[in-house]
Amino acid sequence: MSGSLRGRLLWWLLLPLALFVAVSGALSYQNMQETADLLQDNALLSSVRVIGEDIDWDNGNIVVQIPPAALELFESPEQDNVFYRVEGTQHRLLAGNPDLRLPAGLSSVPVFYTTTLDDGRRVRAVAYVRQLFDSGRTEEVTVAVAKTQRSRDAMVTRLWHPQLIRLFLMLVLAMSLVYLGLTFELRPLMKLKDDVADRGPLQLEPIRAENLHFELRPIVDAINQCISRMSQQTATQRQFISDAAHQLRTPLTLLDAQIQFARQRGGHDEPLSDALTSMHTSSRKMTTLTNKLLLLAQAESVTPSGVQDQVDLTMVIAGVLEQLIVLAQKRDIDLGAELEEDLIVIGDEALTTALVTNLVDNALRYTQPGGCVTVTAQRDEDRVILRVVDNGPGISAEARSRAFERFYRASSDTEGTGLGLAIVREIAYRQGGTVALAAGAGGIGLVVTVELRTGREETRTVDKTLRSEA
Ligand SMILES: Nc1ncnc2c1ncn2[C@@H]1O[C@H](COP(=O)(O)OP(=O)(O)O)[C@@H](O)[C@H]1O
Ligand SMILES: [Mg+2]
Structure with a gap:
């Protein structure tokens, strides 16, 4: 299974947590409903009792008075509609709304029920029967009070929403903490990844595992x-x-x-x-x-961290030019140099000499008679930049990308092994430097740029120009 490890772990955590929040939310919703129902039923019961207690005889007639307190019990911002019905024997309506249906088999024990009015409104209701005695006469009076459910629903929402928000915040907080924890804990693994990914082909020392979890x-x-x-x-x-x-x-x-x-x-x-x-x-x-x-084999046995020797690049170049001046004269090429003095670089003397020789040799071999080859070297902060510039045929951009390959030769007109530039690159890399090919000014010729690490601090810079007319 691919994808981010952190993402997958978070996902596995989110799943049970979300399930927990859902179940817990549903349970608390049910709880709030029960609470609201209980409160509503209590208010209904008080109201029906107040109305029932106030019914009395007056000159042999039953008088129903609805005390304001009985209805004030239901006052709320939601303004529920309240209905009541008071009935004597044989369903004689004494007061209230005949729409409010009564359940069958009522007794003195109040009964709660839910019903629908004729206009379709659902109401919660309570009803009971009260016995009224008067000089040997008994009359049974049924009292019912009902109300719409708006305030009850609003209460459920009011109670439940903060609970839900709390649960949700807990979920977010838990996920954030876990995310932070994972990021923190995965850091050694990411470091390990970078360590392996950033390695050059020459870095074959083992990876250090001290800070890693033992599972890794x-x-x-x-x-x-x-x-x-x-x-x-x-x-x-x-x-x-x-x-x-x-x-x-x-x-x-x-x-x-x-x-x-x-x-x-x-x-x-x-x-x-x-x-x-x-x-x-x-x-x-x-x-x-x-x-x-x-x-090549010698160059390959060197590692960048292993080179401690220092060489005077100026001297090396001067030596190489002296060696190759014969070839330059033979090929009628103007070979010159512009060098800063005492350019000390980190590297092996024999290898650095081979590097310069291969580059100047190439320039002299591939440039047409009458051409010009110039070697420059200068310091640039902690690097020394060596350039071999010629005005020969150069190397096409496409061939430039392959020129460093072993045994690659752009043309077979001249003799060669195809190893020269491979050696140059190997030496430059192994001594902690770089090498790059580019076309010369105006697209003519080739410019090979080699960057090497500077050795001991040198402040004195004197321009020295070597030039031999062929
Ligand atoms: N200064 C240059 N100008 C033009 N072409 C060059 C130059 N240097 C190298 N090349 C091309 O790059 C190829 C690879 O060079 P190199 O590795 O030194 O091998 P070799 O010189 O033995 O052929 C050469 O065959 C040549 O075609
Ligand atoms: Mg060569």
Whole structure:
């Protein structure tokens, strides 16, 4: 079952609570009705008694007087209609309303009943029989009083509504408290979720479970076991690539030397010489590939939190430019740099050198003769920003998103392994930095931006411009 855990728990709580409120509301409604009925019946009884007691003989005739007090009992804002009926023997109407029906078999014990008047109004009524004695004569007088139910209904509402509101408020309060409680209690779980969700592919350290409820510990343990298996697996793989690359280097160097030797010896035989030349090219390619694989494996064994070394990026760039100036001249490219001095970054020297080399090498290789390649580096708060800018063909937006993939090559015109940018990204990430590709000004060329973390505090900034004319 999907959805929010909090939502579902609240729902399970709301269900029984709502049921409780409904049952409790219905019971209290019944209760209020009984109370209102009792009060109404009491008023009716008092009224019928007052009227009954006031009936008397006067010169042998029965006189009925309705005392105002008998009717005042029913005064209320709802203004109920009150009816009475006083009857002598043989149903002789002495006073009141003949519409008010009397039940059969009345006695001196008052009887309550509900009836309908001729005009359809429902009324609650009480009736009893009173014996009147006068000099040997007995007359039976039946007295009935009735009233409409408006004030009684109003009373039920008046009594019941506050009760209902109280119940409802209790429900809302209970739900709010539970919601708060759940939010509070689910916080460690949400933190755990964020911890797992925010992890980069390199963060393979176990999740900490100290603040978690013990019910959640098994889940965290299972995740941690999974993470540990993954991290072991990647370590094994990395080690294998590193070992393989290392093992390949020696035979490759040997092979290269032997090819060189064979070329010198077989110089007169043209087909053999051609074969040896292409063998030499192949062995060079394999050497490059092996070196790049080794470099990648080295970069992968670093974790951002593990790098503590600091390197002078300015020096690294200057060194790389010195190495590559030959390639620049050979390709007739204007290679220049604008560097701030003493740019100290956190990172490994060999890896940082490989990063810069790969970027400048790419720029020199892919830019057409006569082009221009510029390396800039400057500090920006706690980062150092390195840019390699060229005015070559650039990389299309679509290919840019794939350029960092291993073995991806946008074109096969030039030689390459497709590992250069993958290595650059790996090194940048592993040293806690980032790398991004963008088109140059006016959509011409490529701008590679690398951000690295700065090392020790440096305030001195001197602009130094290196430029070599090819
Ligand atoms: N400065 C650049 N200008 C144009 N294209 C580039 C540049 N740098 C890299 N590329 C493209 O990105 C691809 C991947 O580069 P990289 O990973 O270094 O592999 P490789 O250089 O071995 O082909 C290259 O094949 C190339 O097509
Ligand atoms: Mg390359």
